[in-house]
Amino acid sequence: MVVHTPERKKIVELIDVSKTFGSNDLKNTVLNNVNLTIYEGDFLMVLGKSGSGKTTLMNIIGFLDRISSGSYSFLGEDVSKLNENKKSEIRNHHFGFIFQQFFLINSLNVMQNVELPLIYASKTNKRERKEAAEKYLDLVGIPEKLTSKTKELSGGQQQRVAIARALVNEPILIMADEPTGALDSETGIGVMELLKELNSHGKTIVMVTHDEDLLKYATRVIRMQDGSFMEEGALV
Ligand SMILES: Nc1ncnc2c1ncn2[C@@H]1O[C@H](COP(=O)(O)OP(=O)(O)OP(=O)(O)O)[C@@H](O)[C@H]1O
């Protein structure tokens, strides 16, 4: 079993959380009284079949959707008490998002894509932004692509740009929804090795996957079924 010592910082704490879409006859309970604490340093993988609520859970954790009942604390703050401005501010400063389809902006070059979260977080010093973009493109292994157009990159390179973009604000939590879903398995392994490396340096990661082969990269695994979670034993 993973022993969570009290000193480990709680980043996310969901208590008795339910999420329901629709109403009355069309009510669809996607999360049913779930409890989940994400601690600093976790590499948490979320598995479950299509429609089991994985993205819904990610959206809730990332302040993109609201819970129907229960409580959500982020770094000890009750999320339901935060207004939209404060939520955006926290999202911009503390979360890094990685998606299956990368979501790079094709009209911007690689560096400009990586700089975007800094612009959203009102970090206006151009030189500092460039230095940060360079640092993280170097970290993800594609420093030479700084001025490339995103369309000129392979899928694996595009995902590396997206990872650099997710890291540039030095977020406390990386949220990755099927980050290897659009990549061939070899390229996907490269991306997983990179995420593992980031986690071994202390970065907290929550990742959704369908791929059982990727569980070995995680420190915790939860499976979603019928609105509930099952946590597996220790993996490392
Ligand atoms: N905005 C919404 N309005 C109504 N129903 C929704 C909404 N978002 C999700 N759902 C429903 O919630 C359920 C879970 O969807 P979700 O996208 O979280 O699944 P998932 O596990 O991410 O699936 P996949 O593996 O296909 O990505 C589905 O039945 C879906 O139809």
Ligand SMILES: [Mg+2]
């Ligand atoms: Mg999904």
